[in-house]
Amino acid sequence: MSGEALDALRHELDSVDAGLVDLIARRLEIVAAVGAAKADTDKPIRDVTRERAVLDGVEAAAVARGVPADLVRRIFREIIGYAVDKQVASLQGGAGQPSRVGFQGVPFAYSHLAAQKHLAGRGWEAAYQGYPSFADVVDALVSDECDLAVLPVENTTAGSINQVYDLLQDSPVSVVGEETWRVDHALACLTDVPVSSLTRVLSHPQGLEQCSSFLRSLPAVTPVTVFDTAEAMRTIASAGEPTWAAIGSPEAADAHGLVVLRRGITDQAENFTRFLVLAMKPAIVAPRVPSKTSLVLVTSHEEGALLRCLQVLAASEHSMTKLESRPRPGRPFEYLFFLDFEGNVAEPRTQRVLEELRRTALSVKLLGSYPAKVVRADTLVSGADALEAVVGD
Numbered sequence: 001m002s003g004e005a006l007d008a009l010r011h012e013l014d015s016v017d018a019g020l021v022d023l024i025a026r027r028l029e030i031v032a033a034v035g036a037a038k039a040d041t042d043k044p045i046r047d048v049t050r051e052r053a054v055l056d057g058v059e060a061a062a063v064a065r066g067v068p069a070d071l072v073r074r075i076f077r078e079i080i081g082y083a084v085d086k087q088v089a090s091l092q093g094g095a096g097q098p099s100r101v102g103f104q105g106v107p108f109a110y111s112h113l114a115a116q117k118h119l120a121g122r123g124w125e126a127a128y129q130g131y132p133s134f135a136d137v138v139d140a141l142v143s144d145e146c147d148l149a150v151l152p153v154e155n156t157t158a159g160s161i162n163q164v165y166d167l168l169q170d171s172p173v174s175v176v177g178e179e180t181w182r183v184d185h186a187l188a189c190l191t192d193v194p195v196s197s198l199t200r201v202l203s204h205p206q207g208l209e210q211c212s213s214f215l216r217s218l219p220a221v222t223p224v225t226v227f228d229t230a231e232a233m234r235t236i237a238s239a240g241e242p243t244w245a246a247i248g249s250p251e252a253a254d255a256h257g258l259v260v261l262r263r264g265i266t267d268q269a270e271n272f273t274r275f276l277v278l279a280m281k282p283a284i285v286a287p288r289v290p291s292k293t294s295l296v297l298v299t300s301h302e303e304g305a306l307l308r309c310l311q312v313l314a315a316s317e318h319s320m321t322k323l324e325s326r327p328r329p330g331r332p333f334e335y336l337f338f339l340d341f342e343g344n345v346a347e348p349r350t351q352r353v354l355e356e357l358r359r360t361a362l363s364v365k366l367l368g369s370y371p372a373k374v375v376r377a378d379t380l381v382s383g384a385d386a387l388e389a390v391v392g393d
Contacts, residue, residue, distance in 0.1 A: 024079060031083040035090065038288075045087050046290045054080065074182075081373075085121025088371045091286040098147035098279075101126045102137045108252035109230040110181055114275045115150040118179040132227075138167045141278060149278040150179065154322075156272045157183075158206050164276070165326050165338050168296070168367060175294050175368035177277030184271075185211050187262040188233060188253035189245040195261055200224050202232035203247035211247055214265040233258060274374055282368045284346065291344035292321065292372040296365040297337040297357065298328065306337065309360050316353040318343045321374070345369040 038045075055073055062072035101119065103111035112128055119126055126147070131137045134151055141149040151167075154160045168175075185207060189198070201208070201215060202224045208215065215223055226232045229248030236246040237256035245261065246253075253260050276294075285291045299305035313320055322340035343350040346369065358364045 027079065028083060028086070032086070035087045042288065044288050044290060045084060045091075051080070082121055085118075086123065088289050089122035089124075091289055097122075097124050098126050100146040100148075101128050102140045102146035102149045103128065103130055104132070104134050104137050104151065105228040106130050106230045106234060108233070108249060108255045109228050110183060110249060110273060111150055111152060111275065112230070113249060113251055114152075114179045114181040114273070115148075117181065118150065118177060118275075118277060134161075134163050134167055138171050138173060138278070141173060141280065142171060144280075147279065148176070149173070150275050151278065152273050153276045154274045155183070155206070156270060157210050157266070157268050160324055162326065165324060168276075168338070169326065169336065169365075173278045173280060174282040175276050175370055176279045176281075176283035177370045178292070178373050179275045179277065180373055181273050181275065182271065183210070183266065183273055184250065184264060185229075185247050185266045186250045186253055186260045187211075187214075187245050187247055187265055188236065188250075188256075188258035188260050190236065190240070190242050190258065192259045192261070193242055196220070197243055198245050199243040200241075201245050201247060202226050202235055204229045204232070207232070207247045210267060210271060211265045213267045214262070277370070282366075283370050285344050285369055285371055287344065287346065289344075290372045291342070291369050292340050292374075293343045293345055293350060293354075293369045294322075294338070294340045294367040295354075295357075296367065297339050297361050298363040299337070299361050301331075301334045305361075309357055312356045312360055313339075313341060313353060316349060316356070318350070318353055342372065343369070 035045075055076060058076050059069040059073050062069045098119070101115050103109065103115050105111050107128070107130060109130065112130065115128060129140070129146060131140055137146075137149045137151060140146050151164045152161050153164050185203075187195070187201070195218065198218060198221050200222050201218075203211075203226065205225045207229045208223045208225065215221060226235060229246070230252040232246035233248045233252040233256045236244055237258060246258070247265070250260055250263065297306075297309060299309060310320070310323075318341045320339065320341045322338070324338040325335045326338065328334040328336045343353070345351065345354065345366065350369070354364065354366065
């Protein structure tokens with residue numbers, strides 16, 4: 001192919017890319033108009049039926065054009081999620097806009113990326129500060145070094161992150177939001193070398209575990225653990241060893257000038273991390289915003305104590321989305337429970353169920369009500385879809 005022909009094709013690609021950006025901008029304008037039309041109604045922001053119809057429609061169109069349906073679906077999930085975040089932000093107003101956000105790790109760690117995603121969806125800008133540990137992040141929030149803290153709380157592959165739950169139990173912080181991040185681990189190196197030539201692969205222990213099948217295909221490689229996936233990328237960039245590689249986000253690889261050798265190397269394609277957004281003051285969530293409430297429940301150490309609390313929740317027709325047990329400090333073999341359910345503490349029916357739980361349990365610590373990003377998988381949305389952003393058009 002001649003140089004002129006290649007330049008012509010690249011020019012055509014540039015035109016198509018510019019057209020895609022224009023179409024996304026136009027779609028967001030229409031969504032904003034839809035939101036304005038709903039403003040004087042009591043219609044909720046989320047419409048599950050509409051969400052499924054949009055995603056099914058674009059997937060069918062992709063199949064008809066020979067385009068990978070999963071790729072198109074993921075792109076539209078991100079677009080839809082951003083639209084929802086903007087509508088939520090418009091209902092919440094500008095109160096509480098942060099200027100400093102803390103996270104665990106170094107720049108371009110997954111926590112940093114999730115924090116950026118959360119703020120971008122609300123049209124906010126802030127300075128980001130990484131800290132060595134989860135406890136350091138919470139301490140920074142409590143001591144007013146930052147306005148928000150973003151911490152991972154569970155992963156669909158690795159499960160719950162117990163250190164964060166323990167910090168929520170002991171700290172005077174409020175949950176004011178949640179975010180999800182699709183973990184798409186990449187293998188990156190200094191130069192474009194054959195994967196078979198690698199001798200070491202660095203990553204966080206969970207990163208190595210989540211890519212264990214891929215690593216087993218490289219018997220000459222020695223896995224090396226570091227405290228953060230982004231730190232692994234930074235180490236590879238500074239070490240100057242062409243046979244060393246790192247597992248982490250493609251964004252971190254790009255930021256450190258590394259070459260991505262492989263993408264999508266996780267054992268499970270549907271690998272999501274859920275993050276909690278913390279502040280020192282609780283959020284006030286508009287009634288039309290799909291919301292969750294999180295609390296810590298302490299029950300008496302007797303038969304049926306937890307069941308009675310769950311029956312209170314079920315009778316109130318609140319849907320529980322998470323139940324996590326943790327040891328009760330100073331009381332061996334006794335437990336407290338972290339509980340999430342769909343509901344808004346500003347609503348009378350949620351206030352009533354909290355009052356009933358306080359009468360039934362030994363104690364209830366309200367962690368906060370906040371706009372929901374992760375919702376239950378109902379008959380219209382699959383389990384994987386339920387971890388994605390809710391629709392707003």
